Amino acid sequence: MISNKDNPYWNKFYSKKELVHKPSSFALSIVDELTKGKKLLELGCGNGRDSFFFDQNGIKVIALDLSKDAIAINKLKKSNVNFIEKDFTNIKLDEYLNIDYVYSRFSLHSIEKKDYLRTIEWVSKQLKKSGKFFIEARTVNDPLFGKGEKMADDAYVDTHYRRFFRIKEVMKELKTLGFEITHSSENYTDSWYKDDHAVVMRIICEKK
DSSP states (O other), X not given: OHHHHTXXXXXXXXXXXXXXXXXXXXXXXXXXXXXXXXXXXXXXXXXXXXXXXXXXXXXXXXXXXXXXXXXXXXXXXXXXXXXXXXXXXXXXXXXSOSEEEEEEESOGGGSOHHHHHHHHHHXXXXXXXXXXXXXXXXXXXXXXXXXXXXXXXXXXXXXXXXXXXXXXXXXXXHHHTTEEEEEEEEEEEEEEETTEEEEEEEEXXXXX
């Protein structure tokens, strides 16, 4: 799995003091879809910016990340979030029970396709009926697409590994797993950071 090889990069990245700590625009856009007291599993929490936000809004949060440094730093902050150092592409079935929501922002595009497919299949089996899956990730229309060394179809390494998505393919994969798409979009205004004008897809789907 590529993200294991990227661990030194992410450990260094998440130790930076200048990182943004306010919630992402994606988290702000979906928080009204969450019900207080329900359980959310975050795949790739990074510095916890969205984990803390959901916790402050009364959601029970389990936040996974492969970066031990990110998890260690997050645990120093006062919250009710259960931060766990974990490879989210290799979660055992029934390892986390009674999950109402799964949230992934900028994490699914950091893994190889086979790991991504295994992850969304796990989500389809693990979510409660009517549970929601929230995804934000870079697409092939992103300015970074094609930069660096090509590793596979739509996948490149520059500073780290990225596999860029094609939104119609993702929607088809999710529907095949029994999800109903309730929202889908792709644009370049949702997730800008400094000079990084990312083009992202946002998908919300519900388990039927």
